[in-house]
Amino acid sequence: QKEVEQNSGPLSVPEGAIASLNCTYSDRGSQSFFWYRQYSGKSPELIMFIYSNGDKEDGRFTAQLNKASQYVSLLIRDSQPSDSATYLCAVQWDRGSTLGRLYFGRGTQLTVWP
Amino acid sequence: KAGVTQTPRYLIKTRGQQVTLSCSPISGHRSVSWYQQTPGQGLQFLFEYFSETQRNKGNFPGRFSGRQFSNSRSEMNVSTLELGDSALYLCASSRGPGNEQFFGPGTRLTVL
Numbered sequence: 001q002k003e004v005e006q007n008s009g010p011l012s013v014p015e016g017a018i019a020s021l022n023c024t025y026s027d028r029g030s031q032s033f034f035w036y037r038q039y040s041g042k043s044p045e046l047i048m049f050i051y052s053n054g055d056k057e058d059g060r061f062t063a064q065l066n067k068a069s070q071y072v073s074l075l076i077r078d079s080q081p082s083d084s085a086t087y088l089c090a091v092q093w094d095r096g097s098t099l100g101r102l103y104f105g106r107g108t109q110l111t112v113w114p
Numbered sequence: 115k116a117g118v119t120q121t122p123r124y125l126i127k128t129r130g131q132q133v134t135l136s137c138s139p140i141s142g143h144r145s146v147s148w149y150q151q152t153p154g155q156g157l158q159f160l161f162e163y164f165s166e167t168q169r170n171k172g173n174f175p176g177r178f179s180g181r182q183f184s185n186s187r188s189e190m191n192v193s194t195l196e197l198g199d200s201a202l203y204l205c206a207s208s209r210g211p212g213n214e215q216f217f218g219p220g221t222r223l224t225v226l
Contacts, residue, residue, distance in 0.1 A: 034214065043204055043217045044157070088157065092212065100145060100211035101170045104157040 002027050004091050006105035013112055019076040021108050023089030026070070033065060033072045034090040034102065037083075044088055048074060079112040086110070115141060118207050118218030126224045132193040135221045139186050139207030146188040147215060148180060151202040160203075163188055164211055192223075200225045 003026040013019045025031070032051050036044035050056045050063040050072065062075040072091075076083055089105040119138045127133050139146050147170075148160040159172040163182035180190040186207075192199055202222050206215035 032212065036217075043202075043220045046214055046216055049214050090157075094212060099169075100147060100162045100164070100208070101159050101172070102147070102149075102157075102206075102215060103159070104149075106156045 002091070002093060002103050004089055004103050004105040006087075006089050006108050008106060008108065010109040010111055013079050013110070015079060015081060015112055015114050017079050017112075019079045019083065019110055019112070021074040021076075021087050021089075021110065023072045023074075023091075023105055024070055025072070025091045025103075027093065028067075028070065029093055031067075032092040032094060033063070034092070035061075035063060035074045036088040036090060038086045038088060038107070040085075076110075079110075081112050081114055084111050118205055118216055120203075120205050120218040120221050122221060123219060124222045124224075126226065127195050128226050129195055129197060131195050132191065133195060133223060134189055134191045135203055135205075135223075137188045137190075137205030137207075137218060139188070139205075140216060143207040143209055143216075144186050145208045145210050145213070145215075146182055146186065147206045147208070148188070148190050149204045149206065150174075151204060151220075152200075157204070160190065162211070169211060195225045197225050199223065 035048040038044045048063045064073045086107040088107045090102040145164045147162040162170040182188045202220045205218045208215045
């Protein structure tokens with residue numbers, strides 16, 4: 001059974017702070033990892049993806065992957081009120097029959113207050 | 115480059131009816147996946163199509179079906195609608211299986 005778990009939150013941080021969002025997953029194997037941002041009433045927007053252990057940085061966003069611990073995180077530096085949204089962690093197990101299928105966590109709601 | 119488009123954006127149906135939703139992927143993308151999002155269950159995978167073939171199917175009843183055309187556009191159909199089918203239906207496109215998926219705006223289906 002493939003499962004993706006996220007802290008349900010809500011997570012509240014002040015403007016300018018670092019927001020840390022966490023995600024754990026079951027079932028070892030070759031995977032790809034994605035972070036989506038979803039504003040209320042909108043569809044998910046892809047903001048980061050990571051395939052290899054370590055850190056990947058893109059602007060204010062850093063994704064961190066530790067496959068041994070089955071853990072992926074998203075750091076948002078210098079958080080802004082416009083970052084307030086639900087952040088969804090998605091995992092794709094790169095095996096033939098499931099390749100292309102994303103397994104989603106329930107999302108973490110982030111609020112950045114001025 | 116235009117994003118993923120979905121039509122219609124909103125639908126209201128009654129129990130027992132059927133509905134067809136349409137998705138046009140990003141130009142050059144050949145994979146289309148469908149997801150259902152509800153407050154209770156979150157985002158759940160319905161099915162994935164690549165080169166007009168269904169590669170993957172989630173744990174949904176046979177009332178949910180789909181297809182993909184030669185131009186990569188996709189449709190999904192839900193027959194004999196139930197109240198529990200009320201949800202946001204999302205289509206995502208990617209270059210191919212395993213690549214990053216980009217979501218369309220979704221179709222909000224309400225079943226009365």
